[in-house]
Amino acid sequence: MNNQKKIAKYKMIENDILGKINSGFYSKEQLIPTEQELAKEYDVSRVTVRQATNNLVAKGYLIRNQGSGTFVAEPSHINRTTNIKSFTDEMSGLNKKVSSDILTFKIVPATEFVSNKLNINGGSSVYYIERLRKADDEPMMLEMTYMSVADYPDLSYEKLQQSRYNYIEQTRKVSLDYSHQVVVPIMPSEEIIHHFQCDPEQPILKVLNSTYLANGEIADYSVLILNSSKYQYQSIKLK
Template sequence: MAKYEEIAEDIRNGILNGKFNTNEQLPLEKEMCEQYGVSRITIKKAVDELVTQGLVIKRRGAGTFVKALDDTDVQKLSMAKQFEGFTESHNDKKVTSKIIKFEVVHPTEEIATKLKITVDDFAYYLIRARYSNDEPFVIEYTYMPIVLIPGIKNDILMSSVYGYIENTLKLKIKSAHRIIRAILPDELEQKELKIDSNFPILEVEQVGFLDNGQPFEYSIAHHRSDKIEFRTVSIK
């Protein structure tokens, strides 16, 4: 992680932990340079990163201020940045999983391209139904390259794959590219999500990236539309 990213993360944590309140001004660039022992260019990049995330706003001639977002919005922004998985985003509830399929495959050319591997390489392919407080929320269809994410077993799939990646493999999950669509469920999804054929679901197609830019996951998640919402903040 670059120095400016470390500084941005520290300030972001301060915002989320209440060190900086809504509409409060951040320390001046000079003060932050002294605090972190870096140049103004590094501080500027850190602040620009926070602006991009929608956590702060620059006011010409006045300084940089924490945006007027409610606690839920700030939490959503933090989650989007940290790219948390289902277990982490439901950490105040009982999370369980059902493994529907778990196998090792050669990826198709399309999937291999998304994961930056070849069709001769091996990848995990897994289908999981995820539950929060025993209620079905989502079915995940996921590919991961074995060379990058080794050692996945059933016990990991029953808990948190992202937790295993970051805590055991010591890899840093950084970002995701997502496409969201509304579709109708197939027979498997009707059964596992306990819905009928006319119940709309949200399809989230996603490529996940580590902090070195390497894709570690290609997934399609089918969410019950009454159990999820997506929030965004647009910054000009």
């Protein structure tokens, strides 16, 4: 396996369109842009675009109607509501040494999407955090998280080296209750391939995770990319 293999342009376009389908940017039965529009957007030929969309049609993500265009089919995803167990606790329970590489830690204004997810006012200050989570120095998960600055004013680089869930409970003095997760398959981007050293042709899992406190408030919103060859997704269904 050549982990340094470059992703073909059509595959990058295919992955991007699939990501937009799974995230809800393109909704069910929505007409996607024409080949000409997509070719202009991605700065490629229509042949390259057609190869990408043909693959998504073959996989059941898109439906092509002669004379009408190409539409989004039923998105392939799994919704789960799960009990909460932190990555730190999970790996420690397996007697693995947990560590985190903090790739990004900054304060940004909340977009409309993020403010809706966190139930805060648009433009409010939020932390944007990227962490590469490791077990015994093996990369297991890339975690991208948004948290309200007003709710967690003392969050620091040092605290992010440890369990974020423990920090949340200690700061808010409220127990975590559950996580709502949407699990979708994706093809790895070049960034993911770099971090995981994974097969560029092998699908991996992306988890869209919203964590809730026992008082009903939302604690954070995260996007989790799992190194599926080393870290299997598991959940415990609530009664």
